[in-house]
Amino acid sequence: MNAGERREEILQLARTQGEMSVETLSEMLGVTASTIRRDLAKLTDSGELARTYGGVLAVPTEAETTLAERSHEAPEVKRAIGSWCAKQVPAGSHVLLDAGTTTAQVARGLRETSPLSVVSTGLTSLQQMADLQGVEFTLLGGRYRPVSQGFIGPITEAGLEKFTFDFAFLGADAVTAEDGVCEALPEQVRLKELMSRRATHVFVVAHAEKLGQRPFHAWADLGSGWTLVTDDSADPAQITPFEERGIAVVRVDQMGNAVQN
Incomplete structure (x- = not known):
């Protein structure tokens, strides 16, 4: 799994399972915590994930009604x-x-x-x-x-x-x-x-x-x-x-x- 595929998998996990921690993602994807942190930095910088106290969450794809x-x-x-x-x-x-x-x-x-x-x-x-x-x-x-x-x-x-x-x-x-x-x-x-x-x-x-x-x-x-x-x-x-x-x-x-x- 290359970096692009791994980040797409992280996005899918966050969308289906809610808040995800660095440790959980590292264990699930079989890579180091530092690799996951770099992936999360890319995904939060692009606006696809949002940081939380415990890890990250997927940014909603549905528009919030006014x-x-x-x-x-x-x-x-x-x-x-x-x-x-x-x-x-x-x-x-x-x-x-x-x-x-x-x-x-x-x-x-x-x-x-x-x-x-x-x-x-x-x-x-x-x-x-x-x-x-x-x-x-x-x-x-x-x-x-x-x-x-x-x-x-x-x-x-x-x-x-x-x-x-x-x-x-x-x-x-x-x-x-x-x-x-x-x-x-x-x-x-x-x-x-x-x-x-x-x-x-x-x-x-x-x-x-x-x-x-x-x-x-x-x-x-x-x-x-x-x-x-x-x-x-x-x-x-x-x-x-x-x-x-x-x-x-x-x-x-x-x-x-x-x-x-």
């Missing part, structure tokens, strides 16, 4: 999910809201609850709560992503580490029971993992069409102590894998009420 495009996906379902989530938050709580359209609906539902302390990484939540007197709102800065109207990166993470929360509501491009929350970039999943560690109660909000999907190759492992909130069109085949791994699942109807799984 927030404006996502706002037209299942708006009534997202509103119902947001309504149910907001009902779980008592007055006086400290709440963390991720960027995204569904978490914006959580913010919308929280307009009726005060006082609250709210921290968010997204402009959409700020837009929902900017005029409220009973909410102490903190927007975390960092590197701004127009596609999501949210902030990521080291500055965002450093700000987040100054807080703890009663409730965290996280969005997702997709969710699987095996790998957790799927996002387009490693920085996004690293931020979500940090969010989950800073909160007592963690909810991932995702409508049924996102369950079991794998649009990208960056994954946040949240462990088992979180709750998936989805809509009542999710069928048992989608829900059972989560429950088997100790993840609570709440299905919400169009009125924002939980229904039996």
Whole structure:
């Protein structure tokens, strides 16, 4: 296997298996770690791989949809999910809201609850709560992503580490029971993992069409102590894998009420 073939094999492994370490690639391909590092340098320089703390990830080949495009996906379902989530938050709580359209609906539902302390990484939540007197709102800065109207990166993470929360509501491009929350970039999943560690109660909000999907190759492992909130069109085949791994699942109807799984 020449260098070109080896790099193509590295790309295929990263696309199918997710994050890959230098040591794992060295063992699988039967070459030295220094050879793998040179290959990875070439692939990251060309934009085909992205570096992570543990190794590398394939850069997504699908285009990430913009927030404006996502706002037209299942708006009534997202509103119902947001309504149910907001009902779980008592007055006086400290709440963390991720960027995204569904978490914006959580913010919308929280307009009726005060006082609250709210921290968010997204402009959409700020837009929902900017005029409220009973909410102490903190927007975390960092590197701004127009596609999501949210902030990521080291500055965002450093700000987040100054807080703890009663409730965290996280969005997702997709969710699987095996790998957790799927996002387009490693920085996004690293931020979500940090969010989950800073909160007592963690909810991932995702409508049924996102369950079991794998649009990208960056994954946040949240462990088992979180709750998936989805809509009542999710069928048992989608829900059972989560429950088997100790993840609570709440299905919400169009009125924002939980229904039996």
